[in-house]
Amino acid sequence: MNKLMIWYGELLTQKHLIKRGALFLSPGMLWLIIFIVLPGLILILVSFAGRGAYGEIVWEYSLDNYKQLMGYGIFGWTADYIIILLRSVWVAIVTTGIAVVLSYPLCFFIARKPERTRYMWLTLVIIPFWTNMVIRTYSWFLILAPELPFAKLAAWLKIISPGMALYPSAFAVYLGMISMFLPFVVLPLFSSIERLDWTLVEAAQDLYSSNIRIFIHAILPQTLPGLSVGIILTFVPAMGMFVVPDLLGGAKYMLVGNLIQQQFGASRDWAFGAAISMGLMVLTMFSLYLYRKKNKDMNLL
Amino acid sequence: MKKINLLVSVIAYGIMAFLYLPLIAVAFFSVNNTKYGLAWKGFTLDWYIKLFHNEMILQAGLNTLILAIVSTIVATILGTALAIGMDRFPWPKKMNTVLDLILHLPVVIPDIILAAALVVAFGFLRSVSSLFEPGLFNMIIGHITFQVAFVTLVVRSRLISIGKDIEEAARDLYATTSYLLWKITLPLLMPGIIAGAMLAFTLSLDDFVISFFTAGPQSVTLPLYIFAAVRRVVTPEIHALSTLVLLATILLVFGMERFTRKMNTK
Numbered sequence: 309m310n311k312l313m314i315w316y317g318e319l320l321t322q323k324h325l326i327k328r329g330a331l332f333l334s335p336g337m338l339w340l341i342i343f344i345v346l347p348g349l350i351l352i353l354v355s356f357a358g359r360g361a362y363g364e365i366v367w368e369y370s371l372d373n374y375k376q377l378m379g380y381g382i383f384g385w386t387a388d389y390i391i392i393l394l395r396s397v398w399v400a401i402v403t404t405g406i407a408v409v410l411s412y413p414l415c416f417f418i419a420r421k422p423e424r425t426r427y428m429w430l431t432l433v434i435i436p437f438w439t440n441m442v443i444r445t446y447s448w449f450l451i452l453a454p455e456l457p458f459a460k461l462a463a464w465l466k467i468i469s470p471g472m473a474l475y476p477s478a479f480a481v482y483l484g485m486i487s488m489f490l491p492f493v494v495l496p497l498f499s500s501i502e503r504l505d506w507t508l509v510e511a512a513q514d515l516y517s518s519n520i521r522i523f524i525h526a527i528l529p530q531t532l533p534g535l536s537v538g539i540i541l542t543f544v545p546a547m548g549m550f551v552v553p554d555l556l557g558g559a560k561y562m563l564v565g566n567l568i569q570q571q572f573g574a575s576r577d578w579a580f581g582a583a584i585s586m587g588l589m590v591l592t593m594f595s596l597y598l599y600r601k602k603n604k605d606m607n608l609l
Numbered sequence: 610m611k612k613i614n615l616l617v618s619v620i621a622y623g624i625m626a627f628l629y630l631p632l633i634a635v636a637f638f639s640v641n642n643t644k645y646g647l648a649w650k651g652f653t654l655d656w657y658i659k660l661f662h663n664e665m666i667l668q669a670g671l672n673t674l675i676l677a678i679v680s681t682i683v684a685t686i687l688g689t690a691l692a693i694g695m696d697r698f699p700w701p702k703k704m705n706t707v708l709d710l711i712l713h714l715p716v717v718i719p720d721i722i723l724a725a726a727l728v729v730a731f732g733f734l735r736s737v738s739s740l741f742e743p744g745l746f747n748m749i750i751g752h753i754t755f756q757v758a759f760v761t762l763v764v765r766s767r768l769i770s771i772g773k774d775i776e777e778a779a780r781d782l783y784a785t786t787s788y789l790l791w792k793i794t795l796p797l798l799m800p801g802i803i804a805g806a807m808l809a810f811t812l813s814l815d816d817f818v819i820s821f822f823t824a825g826p827q828s829v830t831l832p833l834y835i836f837a838a839v840r841r842v843v844t845p846e847i848h849a850l851s852t853l854v855l856l857a858t859i860l861l862v863f864g865m866e867r868f869t870r871k872m873n874t875k
Contacts, residue, residue, distance in 0.1 A: 315699065333694030350733065434862050436629070440854060441832075443835060447635045447851070449839065581725055582725065
């Protein structure tokens with residue numbers, strides 16, 4: 309420890325260097341440990357506790373919260389919570405999938421623009437990316453309002469009764485989610501598409517490959533890094549999203565985010581809320597794991 | 610190929626309409642001269658004038674700014690020090706892995722789980738000190754927690770790209786530690802620090818979930834105000850407020866874009 313050493317032009321003891329390093333490291337690290345690592349551990353503990361009559365935490369170890377999440381309640385078994393959990397996964401998958409499908413054409417379109425206007429187009433995608441999600445969500449109220457042509461068209465097609473708005477509904481939730489997360493896919497994907505080696509595409513064309521095969525063999529592998537970032541940036545927050553389903557889905561299309569928010573808000577059952585959070589966390593980790601595993605296979609192909 | 614090009618253009622314009630139509634509608638109805646309904650009744654700026662006479666909205670605007678500024682300053686200082694501490698010292702490999710893992714926690718955890726964890730933690734801290742009652746103080750702590758990670762990541766990538774050569778040269782010329790820090794490392798790092806701070810500021814303005822879980826009755830911010838308002842009834846006043854927030858966002862985005870492009874050309 310007290311041996312002298314040279315560290316980038318400075319002669320000092322190792323002890324001295326470590327001390328100085330700890331000085332830089334500790335404030336930020338302590339902050340993260342106190343306000344995210346420890347709270348996370350407490351959340352895990354609380355998920356095994358119970359709820360008192362006034363919403364306080366009762367420290368009795370039990371698996372009741374997890375049983376409740378699996379649907380076992382005082383009135384027997386219900387599938388309500390499981391449906392909400394599965395629905396959240398489903399909504400996240402659909403949102404991510406549609407966002408990816410829409411992102412490719414948009415990225416090609418922007419990449420082909422001359423440099424001067426390309427940045428303008430890119431900025432047009434960045435602005436919604438940074439706009440507050442409450443504003444972006446409630447703005448759909450206006451588009452889906454009964455006075456506007458979209459709701460009138462739906463009423464004419466007998467999908468909804470006349471004079472009704474298109475929200476709250478599952479359809480509105482999907483609209484809101486896709487528009488919310490589209491920029492999250494476009495921006496990372498674009499950074500990959502911008503650097504695309506088009507000679508490979510030309511080679512494939514010269515060899516008479518179909519458009520689908522060009523995409524799968526010449527374009528997709530090259531854009532995989534950006535696409536992966538986009539998928540993860542969309543999928544993880546989409547599963548925990550609660551603003552969009554709260555405003556556009558109401559009670560008709562609840563997701564796990566709403567369920568957690570309810571426990572910490574109106575129901576005041578922190579222990580159950582903690583257990584649902586753990587459920588969401590496990591689902592998130594599991595899907596990331598699956599995605600990584602599948603991606604490895606894709607690299608092998 | 611021509612057919613595909615046309616299809617791509619149509620989809621691209623369609624997506625742009627999809628992204629912007631709702632926002633344009635908000636701006637459009639913010640100057641509509643009627644309190645109820647969506648029929649066009651003529652141009653007015655009354656709703657904007659009313660905003661500036663609404664005590665609650667002014668207070669919410671002030672809270673939003675205080676929250677963003679204070680949390681950004683603290684997060685930038687903590688994040689810069691953390692980035693230097695992680696990149697410039699010979700930590701053993703295992704420790705680096707752990708540090709990296711902790712650093713990425715706020716980035717990968719869904720924000721609603723971070724919010725839930727903070728609510729529970731503040732619940733316990735409240736029994737120690739009444740400082741941790743739901744309110745602006747808790748919100749600032751919550752915002753710093755996710756901002757620190759992003760600032761550190763941005764500053765660290767700058768640290769890696771400037772390399773250690775200049776610092777080593779300064780040491781060879783007998784620079785002291787404090788001289789090295791203030792006259793060499795920090796000036797070289799400045800673009801990264803500013804970029805990190807701008808990112809942190811925007812993240813704070815953009816956040817809803819963390820604020821929603823940790824706020825008290827006295828610490829309503831603009832996103833919280835808008836959320837509570839639109840759950841009851843949507844008024845043109847809210848449209849006007851949202852339009853102003855949107856304009857501020859656009860200005861911030863243009864500012865960030867110009868700054869990063871200037872840095873890249875340098």
